Amino acid sequence: MELEEFERDNSQSRLLSSPVPEICRTEDCCLGIDEAGRGPVLGPMVYGICYCPVARKKDLQDSKVADSKTLSEADRERLFEKLNGSSDYIGWALHILSPNVISTSMQQRAKYNLNALSHDTAIGLIQFALDAGVQLTEVFVDTVGPAEKYQEKLKKIFPELDVTVRPKADSLFPVVSAASICAKVARDRVVKDWKFVEDLGELDADYGSGYPNDPKTKEWLSRHLDPVFGYPQFVRFSWSTAQTILDNKATPVAWGDEDDDSAGGKSSTPSVLSFFSAPKDVSQPQSHRFFQERHLQPLLEF
Amino acid sequence: MVSRRKAPRSGQSEQWVLLAPESLSGDAKNLSDETVFVKLRAPFADKGAMFLFINSGQQICEVKAFHEEYRSWFIGQTVQQDGRLLIATPIDPLFLVLPYLIKADKEQGKFQPVEQIVVDEEFPSCGMLLQCTPVAKSLHHVTEEKEIGSKKFHKYSKEKALVWLKKKVDQTVKVLKSSKVCVGGGVQSATFIRSTQGSDVKEEDYTRYAHGLISEYLTEDLREDLSKYLGLPDLSSPTPEPPVKKRRVSDAPVEADEDYTKYNSDNKSRKSNSKMTAAQKSLAKVDKSGMKNISAFFSPKAKAAK
Amino acid sequence: MADSHAGSCVRVDHRSLSSAVSEPMHLLPCQIQKDGAANVKEYFNPAVRDREGGKEVSFRGRALKGQEVSVPSGYMGVVLKEDHKPCSEEEDRLFTVKSTFRSFTQWNLETPPSADDVLVMSLAWPKIAASIHAPVE
Numbered sequence: 001m002e003l004e005e006f007e008r009d010n011s012q013s014r015l016l017s018s019p020v021p022e023i024c025r026t027e028d029c030c031l032g033i034d035e036a037g038r039g040p041v042l043g044p045m046v047y048g049i050c051y052c053p054v055a056r057k058k059d060l061q062d063s064k065v066a067d068s069k070t071l072s073e074a075d076r077e078r079l080f081e082k083l084n085g086s087s088d089y090i091g092w093a094l095h096i097l098s099p100n101v102i103s104t105s106m107q108q109r110a111k112y113n114l115n116a117l118s119h120d121t122a123i124g125l126i127q128f129a130l131d132a133g134v135q136l137t138e139v140f141v142d143t144v145g146p147a148e149k150y151q152e153k154l155k156k157i158f159p160e161l162d163v164t165v166r167p168k169a170d171s172l173f174p175v176v177s178a179a180s181i182c183a184k185v186a187r188d189r190v191v192k193d194w195k196f197v198e199d200l201g202e203l204d205a206d207y208g209s210g211y212p213n214d215p216k217t218k219e220w221l222s223r224h225l226d227p228v229f230g231y232p233q234f235v236r237f238s239w240s241t242a243q244t245i246l247d248n249k250a251t252p253v254a255w256g257d258e259d260d261d262s263a264g265g266k267s268s269t270p271s272v273l274s275f276f277s278a279p280k281d282v283s284q285p286q287s288h289r290f291f292q293e294r295h296l297q298p299l300l301e302f
Numbered sequence: 303m304v305s306r307r308k309a310p311r312s313g314q315s316e317q318w319v320l321l322a323p324e325s326l327s328g329d330a331k332n333l334s335d336e337t338v339f340v341k342l343r344a345p346f347a348d349k350g351a352m353f354l355f356i357n358s359g360q361q362i363c364e365v366k367a368f369h370e371e372y373r374s375w376f377i378g379q380t381v382q383q384d385g386r387l388l389i390a391t392p393i394d395p396l397f398l399v400l401p402y403l404i405k406a407d408k409e410q411g412k413f414q415p416v417e418q419i420v421v422d423e424e425f426p427s428c429g430m431l432l433q434c435t436p437v438a439k440s441l442h443h444v445t446e447e448k449e450i451g452s453k454k455f456h457k458y459s460k461e462k463a464l465v466w467l468k469k470k471v472d473q474t475v476k477v478l479k480s481s482k483v484c485v486g487g488g489v490q491s492a493t494f495i496r497s498t499q500g501s502d503v504k505e506e507d508y509t510r511y512a513h514g515l516i517s518e519y520l521t522e523d524l525r526e527d528l529s530k531y532l533g534l535p536d537l538s539s540p541t542p543e544p545p546v547k548k549r550r551v552s553d554a555p556v557e558a559d560e561d562y563t564k565y566n567s568d569n570k571s572r573k574s575n576s577k578m579t580a581a582q583k584s585l586a587k588v589d590k591s592g593m594k595n596i597s598a599f600f601s602p603k604a605k606a607a608k
Numbered sequence: 609m610a611d612s613h614a615g616s617c618v619r620v621d622h623r624s625l626s627s628a629v630s631e632p633m634h635l636l637p638c639q640i641q642k643d644g645a646a647n648v649k650e651y652f653n654p655a656v657r658d659r660e661g662g663k664e665v666s667f668r669g670r671a672l673k674g675q676e677v678s679v680p681s682g683y684m685g686v687v688l689k690e691d692h693k694p695c696s697e698e699e700d701r702l703f704t705v706k707s708t709f710r711s712f713t714q715w716n717l718e719t720p721p722s723a724d725d726v727l728v729m730s731l732a733w734p735k736i737a738a739s740i741h742a743p744v745e
Contacts, residue, residue, distance in 0.1 A: 011655060011666070103669030108718055199654045228381055228640060229651035230668050237669020246668070251381075251642040253668055255717060256372035285346055288514045290483070291366070294730035299352045299365035299388060302318075302339050302618045302701070316690045317643070317706070319633070321683045321734075327625060339618035352618075364737075368730045374640040377687055378631035378707060381646040385635060389730075391737035427617065440743060469744035477739030481732055516740060 001080075001094075001186060007195045010044070011100040011233055015125075016186070017093035018084070020132050024091055027053040030138040031129055032176035033122050034169070036183035038114070038144065040210030041239040042217060043191040045102060047095040047121045048183030050175055051134055056089050057174065065177040073188055080185040083178055092182045093128055095121050096190065099236045100197075106238035109257050115145050123157055138162045140176045142169035198232045212241040227251050319375055320388040323363065325356055332357075339365070340427035342398055345599065346518045350425055353398075354390045359434045362398070363390035394470075395437045396444060397519040400463070402428070403445060404521065404596050407458035413448050416441065416456050463524065464531045467516060471532060474512035485511035510534055521596045617700045620688060624704040628686070633712035635727070637672065656713075661720050663713065675721035678711045680734045685709035 006014040031051040038045055052060055063086065065079055083090050097117065105112040122141060130136055139158070143150050143165050151165035166172060170180040191210060196203060203224070208216025221235070222245065230237065230246050237243070291297070326337065336358045344351040344364070354363040366389045373385025399420055406419040416438075422428040431437055441447070443466040445456040478485055486503045509532055517525040529536070634652070656665045656674075663674040679685045689706040714727050722728075 009657070011657065100666055100669075104666050104671035107669050108671060197655045199650045226647055226651060228642060228646040232651070233655060233666060235669075242669075251640055253641070254372060254639040255670065256637070257717065285348065287346060288518055290511070290515055290736070291518075293726070294733065295368055295370050295726050296366040296389070296730050296733060297369050298344070298347050299367050300347055300349065302341075302352050316693075318688045318703070320686050320688055321679055322686060324682055324684050326622070326686070327684060331626075335622070337620040337622045339620070366733060368727060370726070372637060372639050374636050374638065376632075376634040376636065376646060376648045376652065379646060379648055380644060381640050381642050381648075383639065383641055383643050385639065387635065387727075387730075389733055391734050392741055393737075394741040394743065397741075436743065443744065466744055470740060473742060473744070474736070474739045477736060481735055483732070483736065515736070519740075 001084075001189070003186065003189055006044075006096045006098075006190065009197075010098050010190075010195060011197050013044075013095065013097045013101045015093065015095050015128065017128070017132070018087060018091050020091050020134055021052075021087060021089050023053055023089050024051060025133045025135060027055060027135060028137040029135050030054050030057060030140065030175050031126065031134070031136055032140045032142075032169070032173055032179040033125060034142045034176050034180035034183055035118060035122075036180065036187040037191075037210070038118070039212070040191075040217075041212050041221070041236050041241045042099070042207055042210035042234055043194065044099055044187060045097045045118075046183040046187040046190075047097065047118070047125055048092060048179040048181075048186070049094075049125045049129060050083065050090065050092045050178035050182055051129060051136070052090045052175065054138060059086075060090065060178060061174045065174050065181060070171075071181070076181050076185050076188070079181050083181065090178070091129075091134065092179070093125055093132075094182060094186050095125055096186060097121060098233070100233040103233070103235075103237040106236075118144075119150065119153065123154070126154075126158060126161075136161055139164070140169050140173040141165045142176055142180070143167055194234050196232050196234060200232060203232075212239065221245055222249075225249055317377075317382055317384070318388055319377070319382070319386070320365075320390060322354065322390040323356065323361065323392060325361055328357060340430060341425060342428055342431070343401065343422060343425045343599075344398065344519075345401065345521055353393070355430060359430050360436075361392055362395045362431070362434055364393040365390045393519075394440070395431050395434050396440045396466075398428075398431055399437055399441070400444060400519075400524075401521055401596060401599055403456065403458040404524070405600055408596065411457075413446070413455035413457045415453060419456065460524075460527065464528060467520075467524075467528050468531060470516055471509060471512045471528075474515060475508045478508055478511060483511070506534065521599045523596055619700050619702050621702060621704045624706075625686070625708070628705040628708050630709060631687070631707040633685070633687075633709045634674075635712055635714050636667065637715050637717040638667070638670075663715075665715070667715075671718050672715040673718065673720045674713045674715040676711050677714045677728065677731065679709065680731050683734060685712065 002016055005016060029051050030053075031049055033047065033049050036046045036048070037043055063079075063082055065083070071079070083092065102114070102117070105117055106114060126136070126139060139154070139161050141150070141154065141163065144167070147165045147167055151163055154163045154165065155161075164173075169176040171177070192205075194205065204220075206216060207220040208214040210217055212218070218241075221231070221242065224231065225245060227249075228251050230250050231242060235242050237246070286292075287297070328335075336355070338355050339352050340355060341350045342353050344353075352365050354365055355361075356363065368387040368389065370385065375382040375385055399416075402420045402422070406414060416432060417429075420428050420432055441456055442462075444458060444463040446459050446462070448455040448457075485507045513525075513529060513532060513534060516528070520528065632648075632653070634648070652665065652667070656663055661673075663676070665672050665674070686708050687706045688703040690701060690703050692702070694701055714721055714725070716725070
């Protein structure tokens with residue numbers, strides 16, 4: 001797993017993959033998709049796919065991959081090495097979504113929610129496998145949202161594939177469990193040794209699991225709040241846990257595109273349009289449109 | 303403006319980001335020079351505006367602020383809430399002396415030493431204008447001069463002022479063209495500015511635009527006189543163009559069924575401007591932009607407001 | 609000029625200009641309601657990326673896109689600071705030149721910067737102003 005590629009600039013997302021086993025180009029293959037790190041307020045979310053020939057499903061099952069949630073970190077590391085060791089018939093790919101991308105996507109003007117981001121990433125990974133020459137026939141997907149709708153969406157995009165979307169698919173289908181292990185191992189490794197984009201010196205890495213209810217995570221968040229910048233990019237600013245601390249303790253920041261009812265609800269900021277319409281001071285002569293268009297005003301006081 | 307900021311400071315701003323002519327750095331080398339901001343009467347600001355005097359007033363700058371509500375600065379290792387960018391640009395000081403000359407001519411109508419003319423209780427700093435060498439050198443553009451002994455006497459001349467202002471308009475038109483400023487009659491919104499000039503921009507549009515810019519520095523009377531002198535049609539009661547020559551003023555569909563003959567038959571409807579095109583309306587609005595005539599410019603109301 | 613200084617005068621200590629240092633400047637697309645220290649070189653500068661189409665960074669979890677904007681030719685950028693408020697109305701205010709700049713980074717919220725940006729257009733003002741205010745022939 002060449003995580004350095006992501007770590008070189010973790011402010012961007014990155015796709016990593018194993019070589020495609022030769023047999024997967026010629027034989028019908030099944031593919032599993034799962035994610036890791038959807039809930040935490042810290043670190044990336046990792047989407048993983050794992051695939052193998054349909055005929056070798058049994059071999060995969062015999063390698064004792066199981067729902068990664070029931071495994072210890074050490075078990076997952078061991079199993080990942082096993083999967084990697086079976087590169088003659090098992091392939092994988094990972095899409096590491098940078099926490100910075102999660103923050104900026106979820107908070108962008110045209111809101112891009114986590115479900116849409118997840119779906120697009122999963123679709124991208126299926127397409128990646130197809131483009132890499134994997135002869136896909138079956139796809140198994142773990143879901144957190146409504147499974148039927150998601151399945152419909154995927155079937156529409158990939159009509160030639162037999163798509164199965166299920167909650168808890170990682171405990172039902174070994175190929176999904178394998179994908180889950182890949183994703184979790186990648187997330188664990190990246191989070192454990194997070195390369196801060198910022199120049200923060202010797203920053204303590206005692207941030208726990210990253211889940212909002214982990215006391216260690218909570219404590220780390222309150223310890224590392226910067227009044228102006230808030231947090232390093234490692235933190236998902238779009239999480240309410242982070243938002244609440246920022247709203248209460250950091251310097252208020254007002255953006256021009258916030259609606260009154262938007263997250264944070266800092267103030268009833270006038271819209272951009274109202275800012276330009278009525279002259280602010282009726283006693284003040286209105287300036288030529290050259291100045292109005294350029295937002296230039298005479299300096300009246302010093 | 304300040305009142306709209308969500309966290310108004312209690313006192314005055316303590317830090318400013320400013321663009322100024324490089325001549326400012328000349329001041330640093332010459333210790334006897336002074337660099338000061340003073341408040342002076344200005345046609346574009348009812349209660350006066352700030353001007354920057356560089357090189358002990360040999361160069362006088364007006365100060366504009368690029369001002370957007372949601373802006374702040376990082377300056378080195380600091381944050382500055384006020385995101386304004388001040389731009390100090392050299393102003394022809396004659397513009398600032400002009401209202402005093404006009405007023406003196408209206409009230410006394412005689413030749414006077416300029417020191418007697420440029421006097422202002424409300425803006426005592428106006429006397430600094432006279433220490434500016436370019437002022438003395440350029441007074442002849444807008445006044446008749448008499449020299450008695452070593453003393454010079456001046457009297458405002460509207461005719462000379464208009465000739466001077468037309469030259470200003472001409473040199474501004476030249477730069478507007480080379481700078482590709484969008485001067486077309488198209489409907490302009492503050493948030494949408496066309497980057498390319500429409501093909502239908504006429505010479506008159508440039509002249510009108512330059513006139514509008516220069517009008518910032520003129521009182522209403524002179525502004526209207528200049529408009530007439532330049533031969534600009536009065537857009538506040540627009541003369542309808544024949545339909546065949548109708549200009550497309552924007553990408554928005556032009557009302558195809560506008561009945562121009564109505565204007566000719568009914569003057570009142572023209573005045574009520576119910577049928578003015580949006581462009582005409584906007585131009586009319588710009589040209590009527592709250593400029594005060596000379597008496598209003600020096601009105602006691604403005605004094606009381608201080 | 610001493611007589612005209614009463615009250616409304618703001619003096620700039622231009623001697624401070626020669627000793628003023630150049631500091632990096634960023635114009636942000638949001639209002640940060642604070643004046644004072646900020647860990648810009650720890651949090652912000654190292655996160656700026658030069659990508660195709662301009663600079664990128666994020667602030668408070670929002671994507672910013674930026675470009676380096678030069679001070680118009682013939683101009684210089686200065687930051688003026690008032691070190692002490694005058695005690696009375698009569699006293700002149702005194703500003704010193706805290707730092708200088710030749711360019712600054714203009715940041716937009718999510719929108720890539722362009723020559724059509726209002727800020728860029730506003731920097732054409734010195735050129736237009738020069739045409740209005742140049743002495744006539």
